Amino acid sequence: MIPPKPTPRPNKVSLWQYLRLFRKDLLSAQPHRLYRAWMAEFRTPFFRSYMINQPELVDLVLKKRSDDFPKSNRISEGLRPLLGESVFLTNGEAWKRQRRIIDPAFAGGRLKDTFPAMRDASQACAGRLHSCAGAEIEVEEITSHVAADVIFRTLFSVPIEHETAAKVFQKFRAYQRQQPLLNLAAFVPLPRWVPRLHSRDTRRNAHDIRKLIQKLTADRAAAIADGTAPNDLATKIMTTPDPATGKCFETDEMIDQVAIFFLAGHETSASALAWALYLLALYPDWQEKVAEEAQAFQNPSFTAMSRLNVTRDVFREALRLYPPVPMMVRQSQCPERFRDRDVPKGSPIVVSLWHLHRQERLWDNPDEFDPSRWKTENGKTCQRNAYxxxxxxxxxxTGAGFAMVEGPLILSMLLRQFKFETIPGKTPVPVAHLTVRSKDGIWLRLVER
Incomplete structure (x- = not known):
């Protein structure tokens, strides 16, 4: 049994056919040959872009010479209305300054401090689901809600039921469905005066979300000033000075950062959790292994998380098959030579996690769901080089460690109390919105254990 993936397009289509497919769904717009290619060149009358799918090239671009391949300015065209000048979009010294301020908040010791908030959000989610036992539920809605709850509790020490938090969540749900991961301008170099193809609803929702975040950050700044602020992630970030300049984030700067924390910490986690639950429903034997492990996890604590080995491998496998952010775009700062091809200065370099994680030349049975692969030599090698x-x-x-605690914890808390079953005729079709989601949602039947 193979988990669902998009049907790739034919290898040859016209530019205009490709652009129509791209606007409909980024993933199905790509040809099947990319699952075996080490590199691909996309030519249009306007520009050329290069997809790299070879571990050595990915390592060069992301690790060895990362300063020579900054994040493409084109990626910001689609996300700027919401994220402004956040750490996700900036480059150079601005980005380095932001990371110097943000990174300490997610250092090892802070994960232990945030764990109780994660646990409370997980327990609240399980409590809400009891009223749905026996019914068909849309899982993405459930995981979006709990992931948002985790973010608000860890960032601002408020549950999602908080009035402002609830409004942000509702607006963001609408935003992610309207906005593709990559705006068309990420691939077509439009002049500045050409509209960026954001719908009116997208612009309005982004504006409304930022206004709500502004209220949260302004309230927190006031609490910090009068000494009543809780010791959570928002306080930590807003009071951490840049060691190079001694300056902290201004309130306006913090709005951009909170927006990306919500996108990275809520949207991506919700996507991964929803696919993990679907995979467990599709493979009931693995679901029972997770449930059995969860039964021994009666008193969740940060130190006990190390015992959730099966659950962690399941979550890791879900991230492999359905990476929440399926593609990243970098830009060459100077002429390059990749695999005997000239790459001109300024070319978009696309790193496709979707294709790298399913590279047929690297992974054993790349399209299969097999959490046990992480114990094999092939799995260990690919985890180092192609994951x-x-x-x-x-x-x-910066929140990778946070996510690898949050995901297994939530799965464990839910599988301890509930069983998830697939529904005939409702197979999800993955598409790329802000993250990899299902075209019509992920529907499962919820059964109480």
Whole structure:
């Protein structure tokens, strides 16, 4: 049994056919040959871009010479309305300054501090699901809700039921469905005066989300000033000075950073969790292994997380098959030579996690769901060389450790109390919105254990 993946397009289509497919779904717009290619060149009348799918090239671009391949400015065209000048979009000294301030908040010791908030959000989610036992549920809605709850509890010490938090969540759900991962301008170099193809609803929702975040950050700045702020991630980030300049984030700067924390910490986790639950429903033997492991996890604690080995491997496998961010775009700062091909200065370099994680020349049975692969020599080798769900190098996601605690914890808490079953005729079709989601949602039947 092979988990669902998009049907690739024919190898040869016209530019306009490709652009229509791209706007419909980024993943199915790509040809099947990319699952075996080490590198591919895309030519249009306007530009050329290069997809790299070879570990050595990925390592060069993301790790060894990352400064020579900054994040493409084109990627910001689609996300700027929401993320502004956040750490996800900036480059150079601005990005380095932001990381110097943000990284300490996610250092090892802070994970232990945030664990109780993660646990409370997980327990609250399980409590809400009891009323749905026996029913068909849309899983992405459930995982989006719990992941948002985790972010609000760890970042601002408020549950999702908090009035402002609830409004942000509702607006963000609408935003992610409207906005593709990559705006067309990421691939077509449009002049500045050409509209960026954002719908009116997308612009309005982004504006509304930022206004709500502004209220949260302004309130927190006031609490910090009068000494009443809780010791959570927002306080830590807002009070950490840049060691190079001694300056902290201004409130306006913090709005951009909170926006990306919500995108990276909520949207990506929700995607990974939803696919993990679907995979467990599709493979009931693995679901029972996770449930059995969860029964021994009666009093969840940070130190006990190390015992969730099966659950962690399941979550890791879900991230491999359905990486929340399926593609990243870098830009060459100077002329390059990749695999005997000239790569001109300024060319977009696409690192496709979707294809790298399913590279037929690297992975054993790449399209199969097999959490046991991480114990094999092939799995261990590929984990080192061809597995980058959180990116790699200096720009690796600062919340990677956070996500690898949150995901297995939530899965364990849910599988301890519930069983998830597939529904005939409702096979999810993965598409790329802000993250890899299902075209019509992921529907499962919820059964109480």
């Amino acid at each position: 980058i769900p959180f990116s790699a190098g200096p720009r690796v996601c």
